[in-house]
Amino acid sequence: MIIGEQKPLEEIKELIGDARKVLVAGCGTCVAVCSAGGEREAQILASALRLAFQVDGNSREVTEATVQRQCEWEYIDPLAEQVAESDVVVSLACGIGVQTLVERFPEAWIVPGLNTTFLGMPQEQGIWVERCQACGQCILGVTAGICPIARCSKQLLNGPCGGSHDGKCEVNPDIECAWHLIYERLRKLGKLELMLRFQPAKDWSVSRDGGPRRIVREDLRVLPET
Amino acid sequence: MSDNGFEPQITAFMCIYCGYMAADTAGALRIPYPANVKLVKLPCTGKTDPRYILQAFEEGADGVYVVACPVGNCHHVRGNERGYARVQRTKKLLDAIGLGGERLEMFFMSGGQGQAFADAAKEMTERIRSLGPSPIKERVNELTG
Ligand code: SF4
Ligand code: SF4
Numbered sequence: 539m540i541i542g543e544q545k546p547l548e549e550i551k552e553l554i555g556d557a558r559k560v561l562v563a564g565c566g567t568c569v570a571v572c573s574a575g576g577e578r579e580a581q582i583l584a585s586a587l588r589l590a591f592q593v594d595g596n597s598r599e600v601t602e603a604t605v606q607r608q609c610e611w612e613y614i615d616p617l618a619e620q621v622a623e624s625d626v627v628v629s630l631a632c633g634i635g636v637q638t639l640v641e642r643f644p645e646a647w648i649v650p651g652l653n654t655t656f657l658g659m660p661q662e663q664g665i666w667v668e669r670c671q672a673c674g675q676c677i678l679g680v681t682a683g684i685c686p687i688a689r690c691s692k693q694l695l696n697g698p699c700g701g702s703h704d705g706k707c708e709v710n711p712d713i714e715c716a717w718h719l720i721y722e723r724l725r726k727l728g729k730l731e732l733m734l735r736f737q738p739a740k741d742w743s744v745s746r747d748g749g750p751r752r753i754v755r756e757d758l759r760v761l762p763e764t
Numbered sequence: 765m766s767d768n769g770f771e772p773q774i775t776a777f778m779c780i781y782c783g784y785m786a787a788d789t790a791g792a793l794r795i796p797y798p799a800n801v802k803l804v805k806l807p808c809t810g811k812t813d814p815r816y817i818l819q820a821f822e823e824g825a826d827g828v829y830v831v832a833c834p835v836g837n838c839h840h841v842r843g844n845e846r847g848y849a850r851v852q853r854t855k856k857l858l859d860a861i862g863l864g865g866e867r868l869e870m871f872f873m874s875g876g877q878g879q880a881f882a883d884a885a886k887e888m889t890e891r892i893r894s895l896g897p898s899p900i901k902e903r904v905n906e907l908t909g
Contacts, residue, residue: 547857547860547861578813578815581815582814582815582818582857585815585818585819585822586818586857586860589818589821589822589861589862589863589900590860590861590862592899592900593861593862593863593899593900594862
């Protein structure tokens with residue numbers, strides 16, 4: 539899922555600027571699971587903003603609403619009225635949710651309350667880790683299911699660099715060396731020959747290097763009216 | 765801002781186990797504690813939520829504290845430690861808001877410690893009295909005259 543982290547209150551206040559009516563819009567999916575932007579966090583932020591503006595001697599109307607998902611039209615449509623009544627919407631969804639609101643409500647001023655950080659998973663309660671970079675050509679099938687693009691600091695494709703030490707990455711001893719993990723897992727599963735399989739240079743044109751990406755599935759599209 | 769005669773309004777969240785029992789013990793032993801403390805029961809301080817704490821401030825509390833079982837003695841094993849972590853987060857949030865994290869505190873005590881309960885109420889009342897009224901309440905008073 540998409541992992542995000544709330545921006546500091548001070549920065550959110552700056553983004554709100556002079557707006558009098560503020561709507562905090564939460565998203566109940568990815569960012570709710572990473573406790574950055576779900577219903578609870580939206581309520582906490584709305585309450586914190588009301589208090590902070592009062593302390594500043596400049597109280598504002600701050601309300602909040604959370605939808606199941608901010609990145610799909612049908613889920614955000616019910617927000618239309620509240621968005622129209624607000625001077626600013628602080629979206630607590632990932633950057634996708636923010637932009638979905640922007641596209642649906644072109645008249646509204648929408649600002650992000652989160653920093654969208656990475657694609658990952660909750661490793662344990664309170665700890666989230668990066669697992670994928672959406673590179674567009676998945677190679678997990680030859681790397682024992684451990685992604686060297688997202689988890690090797692140097693995105694190496696053919697084994698570790700010289701900085702792999704006791705299973706840790708030279709960039710930071712808190713980072714596990716992805717290639718060490720790949721090697722150990724291949725060894726345990728008796729598939730070490732995969733270590734020797736040469737990986738040619740990756741085609742980055744299917745990743746971000748090819749510009750914004752788009753997928754079209756003709757079998758799923760609603761046919762244009764004839 | 766004058767502190768003369770300022771009686772702080774304080775909200776105390778407590779678990780229904782040690783926290784509430786300690787309040788009860790204080791009553792049974794007739795140990796006096798400040799009357800300006802409003803008690804709110806939680807099933808466990810693991811239910812401590814920044815939303816409840818912030819709401820108490822929005823509704824005019826000058827200070828808030830949480831009373832839990834001693835660490836290692838929580839009825840729900842580690843609920844009080846979870847509550848403590850949330851109190852720490854909320855303190856930082858109160859600093860960012862400008863109210864100040866020192867308006868929030870957490871106390872641990874067992875059900876028999878009526879004196880500790882009264883001491884916590886006194887300590888918070890004195891601390892908040894010296895900090896002065898919450899700026900939120902001052903604003904509300906300014907607006908309503
Ligand atoms: S808006 Fe972002 S965070 Fe919310 S469901 Fe969609 S992808 Fe996940
Ligand atoms: S190889 Fe690419 S698609 Fe597969 S997990 Fe890694 S970044 Fe994601």
